[in-house]
Amino acid sequence: MFTLQAESHKNVIVLRYLGDMQLPDVPQFSRQLDEHLLTPGIKQVVLDLSHVGKVDTSGLGVLVSASTKSRGHGRRLVLLMPAPHVADLLKKVEIEGFFPTFDTEEELKGYIPDTAD
Template sequence: MRTDANLQDGILSVRLSGDLIGSPDSQQLLQTVDQHLGDEAVKLCSVDLSNVRYVNSSGIGVLVSLLTKFRSRGGELVLINPAEHPRKMLALTKLTSIFTIADDEAAASSLLKNAN
C-alpha cells in the first residue's frame, strides 16, 4: 500500500493506493497520521480510498482507529470515493452509518469545514 499525506488549510489529506490489509503499511499509515496529530491544530482529515483495491477486516480496523483519533480530539474524518471493494466492506460492516463519505476532495473539504 502506498500512503501520501499533506496538510493544507488545517485538513490532513491522506491518499491511499493498493491494498489496505493491516500489513506493516497500515502501521506506517497510523504513524504518518500520528506525526501530524502532534500539532494540536490538526483536527480534520480526509482519506481518499478511490485507489484502494481491497480492504480486509484489519484494514477496516485501521480506518476505525483513524476516525477515533480525530473524533476524540473534537475533529472529524471523511472518506473520499471508496472504490468498489472498500465500499462493499463498509456497507457489509454497517460502517457507512459511522463514516461520512464524500464523492470528491472538494466535497470532503466542504463537509470537514462545516463540521468544525
C-alpha cells in the same frame, strides 16, 4: 505495500492512499495516520480511498480506531471517494455511516471549503 501522499490545506490534511490496506500494512498505516491526525492545528483529515487495492477488515479497523481517537482530540476523519470494493466492505460490516463520506472532490469542497485552496 502502500504509499500515503499528504496535501496540507488550512486546518485540513488530505491523504491519498495508494495500494493495499491489509493486515501486513496495518501497523505502518496506523502510525502514519495517527501522526497526521495529531498534527497541531489540524481539525480534519480527509482520507482519499479511491486508489485502494485489496482491503480487509484489519484495514477498516485502523479507520475506526483512528476516527475514535481523532474525535477524542476534537478532530474528524473524513473518507473521500472510497473505491467500490471498499464501499462494499464498509456496508458489509455495517460501518458505512460511521464516517462522513464524500463521493466526489466537489462534494467535499462544499462541506470542507478549506480543501479548495
